Amino acid sequence: MSTTTPLLQISGLTKAYPGVVANDDVSFDIGAGQIHALLGENGAGKSTLVKMIYGLVKPDRGDMRLRGNAYAPVQPSDARKSGIAMVFQHFSLFDALDVAENVALGMENPPPLRDLATRIRDVSEAYGLPLDPSRLVGELSAGERQRVEIIRCLLQDPKLLIMDEPTSVLTPQEVDILFRTLRKLSEEGTAILYISHKLEEIRSLCSEATILRGGQKVATCDPREKSARALAELMVGQLLTPPERAARATGDVVLQVDGLSLKSNNPFGTSLKDINFALRAGEVLGIAGVAGNGQDELLLVLSGELASPSDRVRLLGQPVGHLGPNGRRGLGLVAAPEERLGHAAAPDMSLTENAYLSGAGRKELVKNGFIDWGKSRDFAESVIARFDVRTPGPHVVARALSGGNLQKFVIGREIEQAPAVIIVNQPTWGVDASAAATIRQALLDLAAQGAGVVVISQDLDELLEVADSFAALNEGRLSAPRPARGLTVDQIGLMMGGAHDLHAPEGADA
Amino acid sequence: MILGSIQPAVLIAALMVAATPILLAAIGELVVEKAGVLNLGVEGMMILGAVAGFIVAVQTGNPTLGFIGAAVAGGVLALLFALLTQVLMANQVASGLALTLFGLGLSALLGQSYVGISPPRTPKLDLGPLSDIPFLGRAFFSHDALVYVAIAIVIGVLWFLKYSRAGLILRAVGENHDAAHGLGYHVKRVRALAIMFGGACAGLGGAYLSLIRVPQWTEGMTAGAGWIALALVVFASWRPFRALAGAYLFGGIVVLQLNLQAAGVKIPVEYLSMSPYLITIIVLVFISSGKARGSLNAPGSLNRPFHASG
Numbered sequence: 173m174s175t176t177t178p179l180l181q182i183s184g185l186t187k188a189y190p191g192v193v194a195n196d197d198v199s200f201d202i203g204a205g206q207i208h209a210l211l212g213e214n215g216a217g218k219s220t221l222v223k224m225i226y227g228l229v230k231p232d233r234g235d236m237r238l239r240g241n242a243y244a245p246v247q248p249s250d251a252r253k254s255g256i257a258m259v260f261q262h263f264s265l266f267d268a269l270d271v272a273e274n275v276a277l278g279m280e281n282p283p284p285l286r287d288l289a290t291r292i293r294d295v296s297e298a299y300g301l302p303l304d305p306s307r308l309v310g311e312l313s314a315g316e317r318q319r320v321e322i323i324r325c326l327l328q329d330p331k332l333l334i335m336d337e338p339t340s341v342l343t344p345q346e347v348d349i350l351f352r353t354l355r356k357l358s359e360e361g362t363a364i365l366y367i368s369h370k371l372e373e374i375r376s377l378c379s380e381a382t383i384l385r386g387g388q389k390v391a392t393c394d395p396r397e398k399s400a401r402a403l404a405e406l407m408v409g410q411l412l413t414p415p416e417r418a419a420r421a422t423g424d425v426v427l428q429v430d431g432l433s434l435k436s437n438n439p440f441g442t443s444l445k446d447i448n449f450a451l452r453a454g455e456v457l458g459i460a461g462v463a464g465n466g467q468d469e470l471l472l473v474l475s476g477e478l479a480s481p482s483d484r485v486r487l488l489g490q491p492v493g494h495l496g497p498n499g500r501r502g503l504g505l506v507a508a509p510e511e512r513l514g515h516a517a518a519p520d521m522s523l524t525e526n527a528y529l530s531g532a533g534r535k536e537l538v539k540n541g542f543i544d545w546g547k548s549r550d551f552a553e554s555v556i557a558r559f560d561v562r563t564p565g566p567h568v569v570a571r572a573l574s575g576g577n578l579q580k581f582v583i584g585r586e587i588e589q590a591p592a593v594i595i596v597n598q599p600t601w602g603v604d605a606s607a608a609a610t611i612r613q614a615l616l617d618l619a620a621q622g623a624g625v626v627v628i629s630q631d632l633d634e635l636l637e638v639a640d641s642f643a644a645l646n647e648g649r650l651s652a653p654r655p656a657r658g659l660t661v662d663q664i665g666l667m668m669g670g671a672h673d674l675h676a677p678e679g680a681d682a
Numbered sequence: 683m684i685l686g687s688i689q690p691a692v693l694i695a696a697l698m699v700a701a702t703p704i705l706l707a708a709i710g711e712l713v714v715e716k717a718g719v720l721n722l723g724v725e726g727m728m729i730l731g732a733v734a735g736f737i738v739a740v741q742t743g744n745p746t747l748g749f750i751g752a753a754v755a756g757g758v759l760a761l762l763f764a765l766l767t768q769v770l771m772a773n774q775v776a777s778g779l780a781l782t783l784f785g786l787g788l789s790a791l792l793g794q795s796y797v798g799i800s801p802p803r804t805p806k807l808d809l810g811p812l813s814d815i816p817f818l819g820r821a822f823f824s825h826d827a828l829v830y831v832a833i834a835i836v837i838g839v840l841w842f843l844k845y846s847r848a849g850l851i852l853r854a855v856g857e858n859h860d861a862a863h864g865l866g867y868h869v870k871r872v873r874a875l876a877i878m879f880g881g882a883c884a885g886l887g888g889a890y891l892s893l894i895r896v897p898q899w900t901e902g903m904t905a906g907a908g909w910i911a912l913a914l915v916v917f918a919s920w921r922p923f924r925a926l927a928g929a930y931l932f933g934g935i936v937v938l939q940l941n942l943q944a945a946g947v948k949i950p951v952e953y954l955s956m957s958p959y960l961i962t963i964i965v966l967v968f969i970s971s972g973k974a975r976g977s978l979n980a981p982g983s984l985n986r987p988f989h990a991s992g
Binding site for chain 1: 847850851853854857858860861862864865866867979981982
């Protein structure tokens with residue numbers, strides 16, 4: 173679709189924060205009804221750019237024109253009034269409020285809640301996104317939560333819909349539904365600014381792409397005409413090497429879980445139901461699943477933060493279910509949870525202190541009942557050096573590190589302890605491509621040295637890259653692990669959706 | 683029989699009076715906490731309201747002006763709390779405790795020359811024939827206006843939180859301040875207004891003590907009522923009507939144990955005096971336990987400082 177004046181013209185937008193230029197002279201146009209991709213690594217300035225369009229951040233320089241008229245939103249309600257709506261990456265929803273209330277909060281002049289409920293039903297059916305207006309958002313799945321956000325936008329009849337990494341929490345089937353909705357919207361004349369770093373998605377969905385790197389625009393192109401590799405290299409600015417996988421023989425069972433059930437102590441959490449798996453030395457077990465299907469609980473019960481009957485979890489043949497994290501660490505099981513700040517690392521403590529907190533036992537950082545600071549510092553420094561953590565030194569507090577650097581540190585800290593088993597949850601969430609490659613390579617290297625590795629992740633590409641065997645969590649149940657080789661994305665999607673009969677041998681199609 | 687000397691109608695009437703100060707303070711704090719702010723300064727705002735209301739009423743001879751003065755004083759002290767916690771980003775718990783200590787000290791200073799004076803009498807509200815109904819009239823319809831104002835505030839807060847758009851925004855700010863900010867709501871402004879409403883309510887509650895319930899000014903006369911109000915909010919699971927029930931339960935046991943003391947029951951006075959606190963908390967713990975109900979209703983951003991980030 174082409175029109176004479178583009179819907180939104182962006183020219184010379186610049187925004188600097190202390191110490192970093194988030195956007196440097198960025199210009200591009202979005203046509204009416206166009207699905208326009210905004211592509212870039214974490215920290216490339218995508219979020220800052222859309223926040224300026226949505227009125228959350230004020231640009232230092234540059235201007236925007238909407239349908240030819242000057243457009244300078246001071247706050248999000250200005251943007252909404254001008255017909256610009258946004259679906260956030262980390263959902264802007266309120267768990268304890270119901271769907272209708274959440275929708276009302278994102279609208280300028282919402283009708284009374286009862287009328288709104290009917291309109292939500294109408295719109296959700298029209299776009300194939302079923303949703304019950306009276307349910308509490310805290311009880312919804314990630315895909316349903318995203319529907320709430322989308323419907324909230326659609327009720328305002330937007331001209332431009334901004335979507336910030338919408339598929340990172342969806343199953344492949346949910347992604348299909350989303351894309352169908354977006355294409356339908358585009359046909360109806362709604363432009364979509366689609367932010368992502370998933371190249372295949374962009375190539376199948378978008379007709380134009382603007383690529384940002386380090387805050388600057390490096391190219392605007394038609395993504396359908398470029399290969400994913402060419403786009404990736406534009407985005408990263410260097411050649412990428414995928415992690416190497418040496419073919420390796422697996423050894424004895426190092427971690428065995430039998431019939432493990434656990435009630436979640438969080439009202440919005442997911443209880444684990446009858447989890448069974450066996451992990452062998454040298455094996456990487458990938459556990460997929462959409463967020464909120466028991467990943468956090470599984471990590472907690474494996475790491476020892478939640479206790480279980482002792483014989484449900486066996487480490488190297490020994491029952492450890494009753495042991496806490498330090499007891500299990502002593503026996504060789506380490507873990508790195510998803511939440512970097514506040515769970516994996518204490519935000520206001522230095523890297524040395526954080527290194528000590530996890531490595532005290534295995535690295536023998538205690539001498540005569542006192543902390544051996546010299547040794548702790550050496551340990552932190554060795555992690556920093558080996559995993560290329562960009563920081564002035566081990567005295568820096570964890571909070572000051574960027575997400576990717578801190579992630580390299582907390583995973584490296586566990587790997588350096590030469591564990592027999594390591595459990596990681598979302599090891600590369602919010603980490604740029606080169607740091608992610610380092611982390612995955614380190615996990616593979618550890619497995620090659622004979623450790624058992626459990627990777628819990630929502631990123632299917634990541635799991636297919638590192639895992640030898642593959643299982644999916646759905647509503648707290650774990651499917652039986654199957655060999656990762658030969659699995660298709662469709663099969664994985666069905667496993668994630670809870671089709672548990674899939675572990676029959678291949679060929680026995682459902 | 684000992685209990686024969688206690689008249690139910692008088693008991694109920696006294697109960698409503700005893701409960702009103704705590705009810706006012708609790709309903710104010712409930713709104714504050716629903717906006718995601720924990721203000722532990724209720725006791726301080728109450729006692730400042732008590733002394734300010736007393737001074738204004740004595741000086742002007744008009745108890746109505748006294749109550750208005752008390753609400754303003756409580757609101758101003760709360761504004762100080764809002765400035766500390768919302769603008770200067772001070773820790774809410776520490777600021778609240780400081781506010782209580784400051785209020786207690788300041789009120790003692792201001793009230794020095796008012797000890798032993800009687801305030802002007804607050805008239806009972808004339809409800810005409812309603813007050814003449816046997817039993818009911820004596821129990822429910824022969825009170826001063828503030829008793830009914832307190833109930834009206836509870837109903838108003840319930841309606842506001844449940845049905846009004848402003849109330850929805852306030853709950854949203856308390857539930858997830860980052861998301862509310864992302865949608866373009868003014869988190870700090872909403873919180874500052876809620877804090878001031880809480881202060882005004884606490885001030886009214888304090889003045890009710892010094893102008894009607896006691897009525898006199900003595901140093902430290904709130905005697906922990908602010909803390910009971912705080913506990914009430916949590917155990918009422920942030921629901922206005924439960925706060926009302928809890929306040930009346932507390933008031934009822936206060937009055938009952940006073941009557942029992944007067945009737946000479948052979949239980950040591952200390953046990954009787956502690957019974958209202960003990961029983962109220964035990965009952966509310968039982969009400970709010972079970973099915974993790976209470977924690978579901980707790981505002982998600984309670985006591986978390988909000989930093990607006992680009």
